[in-house]
Amino acid sequence: MARPDPALWCSNVHVRFPDGSHPVRGVSLRVYPGQVFALIGESGAGKTLLCRALYGLQRFIPGMEVMGTIGGAAEKAMIFQDPGQFLNPGLSIEGHFKEFLKLSPRPSLTMEQLLRYVGLPENREFSRKKPRLLSGGQQQRVMIALSLALEPKVLFADEAVTALDGLTRKTVIELLRQLCQDFGLGIIFVTHDLHVADSLADWVGVMYAGRIVELQSAENLFTQPLHPYTKGLFRSHPGPEHRNSPLIELPGRMPPPDHEDGGCPFFDRCPERMAVCKQHLPEMKELSRGVSVSCHRVFQDRGY
């Protein structure tokens, strides 16, 4: 069966700022309809800015410059980590829906249907509330419902469940999965939590210092990680019993967003480094269908 066209793709995307910082460096990826593509990595890896660039938010962020090619569906929507901040404090939930339903050329769903879909009450008492009267989980559901009002083909979820407590997080993750199936949405899901990525994603891109260093199906990645950084992430990540604890940092630090390109940016922290790594930046190579990685050690071991 032929693969459908990607809902979103990009090739060699860079993000720069006038102060010389270069937080996204040559990222290429594809997101297919009905699938979740998770971007994982430590904070500062460039995940959020990549997302904003792919969405096209640079018009509204002073100084942000995006280069490269971005294609796919024009209908995009975005949800964020702290929904309380991203909803208008002076506007009721109903007011938000009125505005967002207007933005869709032919709205096929009503506010009540959207609220019901995301599991929120449809009554007036609820829809007349101001966002700050809602719990974090409700706010995130409102945000998801608002995004659906835009009838997107791609949904960007930037750390969308990070701020939620365990049970709410689980239900929101289930809701996002459901969205994928029901609406055929392609979801780009940014997270630093490996367990969240594991439970939700079909594909995972591991970001380090502005680049995707490994890209695999979630199934493969979590069973056979290839890149030393990915392996390090898994080793240092607390087990499921600590799923609410933050990621334990790998020893050493990620180079800052304005670092000079030279050898492998992971060199200083890498337990498997070789002489060549210090001089030459490893390029991203597709080892087999759907498995790409950028690491000299992997290339050597597999004869590339």
Next chain:
Amino acid sequence: MRRLVFVSFLQLVGTLFIVSTLVFFILRVLPGDPARAVLGMQANEQSVQRFRQEFGLDRPVVIQYTEWISGLVRFDFGRSFSNRQPVAPVLGQRLGLTLFLAVGGMICALLLALPMGVAAARKPWGRFDTLAMGVSHGLMAFPEFWIGMVGILLFSVQLKLFPLFGTGFGIHLVLPVLALGLNRAPILFRTLRGGLIQESSRSYALFFRGSGVPERRLFWKYLLRNQLPSVSAVAAIQFGYLLGGAIIIEQVFALPGLGRLLMSAILSRDLPVIQAGVILAALAFTLVGFATDIITHASTSQGMTRGKPNG
């Protein structure tokens, strides 16, 4: 809210009582005899005595004070020394013009400040914003009577666009209203501009923009609406200044408002008119403060009163 209204009402009554007591006694201890000031230095002792009797000035100060306060409770401000007419109706008449000037000045200031604030905040430090900031800086440096005088020279004397004088509520009031408005617009403009720039950088603005809400709509419908409480609070304070400004501008344009009435009352030591004028001014300022409190309270408690967060 009910508590706030009650407390504010008590404050209002208290302030008015203190002001009326102070003004009464200060006017009584000032040197000079009001009877002689009204009748003239040449008036004979008999007529001076008659005048004192007529207005109760011959009685002990404490009795005069109690009569004055009990009159106030019935909104009776006494009779004017100079024309022997009751003060209240004259004051009411004059107040109309002063209020018209102040309200007109406020409308004019808002009509200038709102669109300019929105336009400037849309591109901070852009060409329009830089120009508007420069102009507002300049306008703030000039008092309203100066703007009024330049207005008279330019538009009435040179260009002959507006009449120099007039009666009632006519075109001759355009220049004084403009002078007041131009003087107050910069503060409102700056408050709005600063508030909108801050509001515009909030996360929800990014969410709305990113979702496709047009910039103009975002500014007029959402950012401005969220900034209205703080702008209204500033506008309420500015209204107090506008009342003061109106009293001054009446002198420049020779308008028969409260300011002119008070000036002539002070010169002729017409005590009942001065007392009533001061109380009216105190009332206006306290009411403005009251309005500011309510607006601020309403905006800070927005959305907090109905229900509580639930999980």
